[in-house]
Amino acid sequence: MAQRYGGKYSPDGKNDTAPRPAKRIEVDPAGGRSNIMFIPAIVLVATTISDGALAMTLGLAGAGIWTLSAWLLREGLQAEAAYLSRKVARRPALPRKILAAAGIGIGTALGVLAHLGSTTEFLAPVLFGLCASALHLAAFGIDPLKDKGMEGIDTFQQDRVARVVDEAEKHLAAMTDAMKRAGDRRAAERLAQFQDTARTLIRTVEEDPRDLTAARKYLGVYLLGARDATIKFADIYSRTKDAEARDHYMALLEDLDHNFAARTQKSLLDDRSDLTVEIDVLRERLSREGVRLDRP
Numbered sequence: 001m002a003q004r005y006g007g008k009y010s011p012d013g014k015n016d017t018a019p020r021p022a023k024r025i026e027v028d029p030a031g032g033r034s035n036i037m038f039i040p041a042i043v044l045v046a047t048t049i050s051d052g053a054l055a056m057t058l059g060l061a062g063a064g065i066w067t068l069s070a071w072l073l074r075e076g077l078q079a080e081a082a083y084l085s086r087k088v089a090r091r092p093a094l095p096r097k098i099l100a101a102a103g104i105g106i107g108t109a110l111g112v113l114a115h116l117g118s119t120t121e122f123l124a125p126v127l128f129g130l131c132a133s134a135l136h137l138a139a140f141g142i143d144p145l146k147d148k149g150m151e152g153i154d155t156f157q158q159d160r161v162a163r164v165v166d167e168a169e170k171h172l173a174a175m176t177d178a179m180k181r182a183g184d185r186r187a188a189e190r191l192a193q194f195q196d197t198a199r200t201l202i203r204t205v206e207e208d209p210r211d212l213t214a215a216r217k218y219l220g221v222y223l224l225g226a227r228d229a230t231i232k233f234a235d236i237y238s239r240t241k242d243a244e245a246r247d248h249y250m251a252l253l254e255d256l257d258h259n260f261a262a263r264t265q266k267s268l269l270d271d272r273s274d275l276t277v278e279i280d281v282l283r284e285r286l287s288r289e290g291v292r293l294d295r296p
Contacts, residue, residue: 033140034077037070041107048114055114062110069103072096073136076143083144087207090158095143105133161209164219165202171223172198175230182234190250191230194257198223201264211267218263226256 041063048059076096083089109129116124172195179188201218205211233249236242 034070034074037073037104038067041066041070044107044111044114048111051114051117055117058110058114062107062114065103065107065110069100069107072103073100073140076100077140080144083148086203087148089144089148089206091144091147095145097140097143098137101133101136101140104136105129108132158209161205161212164212164216165206168198168202168219168223171227174227178227178231178234180234182237184237184246187233187237187246187249190253194226194253194260197257197260197264201260201267204264204267208267215263215267218260222256222259226252 044059044063044066048055050056051059073096076092076099079092079096083092106129108131109125112125112128113121175191175195179191182188198219201215205215205219229249229252233245236245237249
């Protein structure tokens with residue numbers, strides 16, 4: 001989406017001088033290193049399509065498996081990045097990177113068979129396939145194979161949190177898609193700031209599922225209302241460029257941002273209070289057993 005330059009001396013720059021929180025920079029976890037894995041499939045098809053029925057069939061099959069493997073690799077890298085970005089996370093249900101390595105090996109074996117022009121020689125294709133899989137694993141690694149930070153957490157409660165979080169992320173994604181229709185840089189930036197605040201609350205709830213009851217209204221009702229308001233704003237502003245509508249929408253985002261930040265702060269303070277109570281109870285029990293601890 002094209003973005004108009006804005007600043008202190010731009011026509012609507014009177015509000016651009018206000019301090020803004022630093023934007024969180026997110027890097028695509030897949031990037032070019034996974035996208036480049038789609039290229040070998042094209043080369044394999046180009047080099048085998050005119051070499052007869054057997055070579056063409058094997059080449060197309062190998063290219064198809066390579067393409068599927070490249071897609072699995074990209075999805076696996078994104079799932080791994082989401083896993084690493086959270087303090088509490090479950091391992092990916094499907095080991096996409098491992099499956100991608102296996103697919104690369106099978107596709108390589110089929111590609112070698114296609115160029116040999118014979119299905120009776122198996123040693124060279126198998127060896128090439130094993131080497132390709134090993135190199136793929138060395139380059140991209142394997143998927144996370146165990147849960148992280150799940151010790152002592154009720155899995156039923158964590159499942160409830162996962163459902164609420166998934167729904168909240170869908171609302172945030174819908175807001176981003178709607179804002180693209182509006183085509184307003186300032187509104188898009190303000191929306192991104194609110195989304196960062198909302199995701200901070202989401203991460204807080206994920207790390208301590210006990211906060212779900214208090215935060216459920218924010219992640220459900222409030223985000224649903226924000227999504228609907230964003231869609232309506234985008235529809236109106238894309239047609240009329242109404243500055244008053246934009247000001248009202250920006251004020252709504254400001255109120256939501258403050259409320260979500262306050263809810264996150266309250267959750268953190270409640271967690272700290274719970275820890276203080278647990279420490280005091282533990283000290284009292286130790287003192288009853290005759291163990292004295294010097295308070296700092």
